[in-house]
Amino acid sequence: MTTLFIADLHLSPLRPDITQCFLRFMAEEAPNADKLYVLGDLFEFWIGDDDDSPFNSQIKRAFQQLTQQGVECFFIQGNRDFLLGQRFCKETGITLLPDVHVIDLYGVKTVILHGDTLCTRDEKYQEFRKTVHQPWLQTLFHWIPLFIRKKIVANIQAKIKRQKHAKQMDIMDVTPEEVVKVLEINHVTNMIHGHTHRPNTHTHHTSLGNATRTVLGDWYTQGSVLVCTPEKCELQQRSL
Ligand code: LP5
Numbered sequence: 001m002t003t004l005f006i007a008d009l010h011l012s013p014l015r016p017d018i019t020q021c022f023l024r025f026m027a028e029e030a031p032n033a034d035k036l037y038v039l040g041d042l043f044e045f046w047i048g049d050d051d052d053s054p055f056n057s058q059i060k061r062a063f064q065q066l067t068q069q070g071v072e073c074f075f076i077q078g079n080r081d082f083l084l085g086q087r088f089c090k091e092t093g094i095t096l097l098p099d100v101h102v103i104d105l106y107g108v109k110t111v112i113l114h115g116d117t118l119c120t121r122d123e124k125y126q127e128f129r130k131t132v133h134q135p136w137l138q139t140l141f142h143w144i145p146l147f148i149r150k151k152i153v154a155n156i157q158a159k160i161k162r163q164k165h166a167k168q169m170d171i172m173d174v175t176p177e178e179v180v181k182v183l184e185i186n187h188v189t190n191m192i193h194g195h196t197h198r199p200n201t202h203t204h205h206t207s208l209g210n211a212t213r214t215v216l217g218d219w220y221t222q223g224s225v226l227v228c229t230p231e232k233c234e235l236q237q238r239s240l
């Protein structure tokens with residue numbers, strides 16, 4: 001019995017090494033698991049489910065093949081693929097989960113999320129997030145032709161990249177008080193998230209007792225997988 005968690009792959013045609021590592025993982029490793037959870041930022045940027053590029057179709061096929069083999073796949077949107085929606089899920093057989101979700105991980109109630117919402121000291125990002133999550137803006141964006149959407153995203157990305165470099169590193173990590181709040185609201189003592197690209201396991205003190213927070217790694221220089229069995233959870237790496 002195995003449950004796998006991955007996040008922050010940032011898949012794009014510009015990084016065929018990451019794509020190959022992911023496709024290998026999907027074809028050789030994931031079929032042996034019972035469940036696969038993708039906790040956001042699977043893609044470098046997802047501009048809408050109507051983008052049927054050959055690259056996207058290849059990734060969708062990998063999920064289709066996995067779900068057809070009986071592996072349950074779940075997806076939580078990240079800050080880069082918050083526009084991934086029901087059409088993608090229907091085409092691949094995966095289940096879209098809400099931003100914050102509680103699962104039963106072999107008897108341990110566990111809250112799973114992308115992790116960006118935990119970084120409350122990054123006020124500029126939180127403001128930006130609120131803006132791009134407005135349903136009316138997302139609907140409007142979907143009406144724009146794909147090639148213009150791509151240009152808009154490239155422009156905003158370039159602007160944001162300059163801003164991000166000037167940010168302090170610590171405000172881009174989670175706010176410990178926010179972590180405790182989310183654990184307590186959900187009545188759990190186990191949390192799994194990605195986003196910060198700082199793979200590690202942390203302990204937090206909550207009113208429910210000591211809690212464990214596991215941070216998934218990104219896939220920039222290696223594949224990064226959290227492998228959970230009824231006995232234990234282990235952060236593992238795969239070569240690109
Ligand atoms: O992912 P990572 O780690 O690199 O950085 C994130 C935060 N950055 C982002 C930006 C996305 O990566 C790219 C977004 C492209 C935008 C396309 C929008 C299309 C419109 C859709 C409309 C429905 O998420 C980064 C965090 C970091 O994580 C750590 O937590 O710091 O946040 C930023 O850098 C954001 C800036 O601080 C704020 C930028 C404001 C720019 C205003 C642009 C206006 C956009 C209006 C949309 C129409």
Ligand code: MN
Pocket residue numbers: 040041078079080114116194195196
């Ligand atoms: Mn992210």
